[in-house]
Amino acid sequence: MPDTRPKRTRTFEDVLAQLERRIAEDGLTAGDRLPAERQLAEELGVSRSSVREAMRVLETLGVVTSQVGRGPDAGAVLVSRPGHALTDLLRLHLGLTGLEPREVIDTRLMIERWAAARAAASGASRASGMSGASGASGASGADTSALAVALAGMNAARSAEEFVEHDIAFHCAIADASGNRLIAAFMRSLRDAMRRHAVDAVERLGDTAVLRAGHERILSAIHAGDPEEAARAVTDHLSDAYPSLF
Numbered sequence: 001m002p003d004t005r006p007k008r009t010r011t012f013e014d015v016l017a018q019l020e021r022r023i024a025e026d027g028l029t030a031g032d033r034l035p036a037e038r039q040l041a042e043e044l045g046v047s048r049s050s051v052r053e054a055m056r057v058l059e060t061l062g063v064v065t066s067q068v069g070r071g072p073d074a075g076a077v078l079v080s081r082p083g084h085a086l087t088d089l090l091r092l093h094l095g096l097t098g099l100e101p102r103e104v105i106d107t108r109l110m111i112e113r114w115a116a117a118r119a120a121a122s123g124a125s126r127a128s129g130m131s132g133a134s135g136a137s138g139a140s141g142a143d144t145s146a147l148a149v150a151l152a153g154m155n156a157a158r159s160a161e162e163f164v165e166h167d168i169a170f171h172c173a174i175a176d177a178s179g180n181r182l183i184a185a186f187m188r189s190l191r192d193a194m195r196r197h198a199v200d201a202v203e204r205l206g207d208t209a210v211l212r213a214g215h216e217r218i219l220s221a222i223h224a225g226d227p228e229e230a231a232r233a234v235t236d237h238l239s240d241a242y243p244s245l246f
Contacts, residue, residue, distance in 0.1 A: 031078065154167055217233040
């Protein structure tokens, strides 16, 4: 008789720990393919979104590489065994949950200013190369598709909690766009600490217009390939969200 009990949605950290154990117990090595997302969700008793988020972290850490499509070539392929890097990331994440707002925002300010500037500089550099080769100009080389998706989600959000989920995705995507995997992994480890303070900030403001405008400014600066403006936009945005800390 099938198990009809509702599945408990666990945090992606719990799924990461299970995946690490699964890789070790099955003796998987580089080149081996992990089960499909749906199969993993069923086997681990978790939601597909939790599996998807865990796989995204593993990909950021260089543990797996994902292939889009269907059939035998789709899914995630193990690039390297997790080793101690994943365990250290989980330990770091758990240790960050009790941080004070000042500590979280100061850390975000340092990371996100650098990441936004690097993403913009990367776009400017690649656009310059394209212009010299083919006469094209104004094209950003940084992948900003996730930023645009998160911004659209914020525009459609109907609650502070829903807005913050997309807000956090936007800020993690800034780190991703920098091209530095360690920075991206560290930003993801900050998410629970970010979420708690961000919901408070949104509820305090009451209107998300200024926050959405700040996100649009950051994205525009990255598209324009302007590192200095991208860094300033991050500073101004965090100042709007947390005025008492600036």
